[in-house]
Amino acid sequence: LYWVSGSIPSWRVMLCLAQKGLPYSRKRLRVMSTPKETRSAEFAAINPRCKTPVFIDEDGTVIIESLAILQYLETYYADAAPLMPKPAExxxxxxxxxxxxxxxxxxxxxxxxxxxxxxxxxxxxxxxxxxxxxxxxxxxxxxxxxxxxxxxxxxxxxxxxxxxxxxxxxxxxxxxxxxxxxxxxxxxxxxxxxxxxxxxxxxxxx
The missing domain is CATH 1.20.1050.10 (Glutathione S-transferase Yfyf (Class Pi); Chain A, domain 2)
Incomplete structure (x- = not known):
């Protein structure tokens, strides 16, 4: 997970991962430095918008935008502490x-x-x-x-x-x-x- 300290979008994803008990590695990017680490060529290659959070799954799937990541985690890791009611409800x-x-x-x-x-x-x-x-x-x-x-x-x-x-x-x-x-x-x-x-x-x- 690529994240920025104090970022609400990053916080959302971390909260979901923690509640589901999913292990993951963190890659903190600093935005108070010059140049910003989110503007690096390495990160831009992952997310051209140069924003966090970015979640990279074990199979290499890359997904950006906090709400999209939350829905992705619930869809593909639903058995790990389900966080949505069943559609039947x-x-x-x-x-x-x-x-x-x-x-x-x-x-x-x-x-x-x-x-x-x-x-x-x-x-x-x-x-x-x-x-x-x-x-x-x-x-x-x-x-x-x-x-x-x-x-x-x-x-x-x-x-x-x-x-x-x-x-x-x-x-x-x-x-x-x-x-x-x-x-x-x-x-x-x-x-x-x-x-x-x-x-x-x-x-x-x-």
Whole structure:
């Protein structure tokens, strides 16, 4: 697995691999160096987009994009701690699949919000954009708060592929400074603590 430290997409894949108990080798790429290791000719030959994560299976299959990798792992390693309901369980399967893809809604809105937790964020030229990201993030978190008020995990009472996709988003926001309790997201805070206490979460910290 080619990965980058602090990367939500990389974190998603590591969480899935850890929960499934699949052994794998890690190849960390550094992006704070110059030139970035993701821009090397060696890595570009593997993924021309020069982005992580990239998963290379034992048979040489190369797959990019975190959500695609998660679905690949569940498809070809379903017997290793299944993370999706059986398709025959249509309602449960539908919900898990839906939440899995919904996780991108949160991932897509909070990027500029990171600057909100800098000491002098009000002095930045992007103040309005930061506030907009903050408002959009809270609006999106309200959906997830509602989901988690009625279930232990985002798609029911069982940890699923949807949690692999979603949890790193929340954990990252908390790491950057978001106070879920202060913002009124008690169910989300309980969910965060629940998943953080799982062995797979401890094993998957990027």
């Amino acid at each position: 249509k309602e449960k399967y539908k919900l898990a699949l839906q939440r899995f893809h919904e996780s991108e809604n949160l991932h897509n809105v909070f990027e500029d919000m990171e600057f909100l937790y800098l000491p002098k964020w009000k002095e930045t030229p992007n103040r309005e954009r930061i506030l907009e990201a903050y408002e959009n993030t809270l609006a999106e978190l309200k959906f997830w708060e509602g989901y988690l008020e009625t279930s232990s995990f985002v798609a029911g009472e069982t940890f699923s592929l949807a949690d692999c996709a979603f949890y790193p988003n929340v954990a990252y926001l908390i790491h950057r400074g978001l106070d879920l309790e202060k913002e009124g997201f008690g169910a989300l805070k309980a969910y965060y603590e629940r998943v953080r206490g799982m062995e797979c979460a401890a094993d998957a910290l990027p």
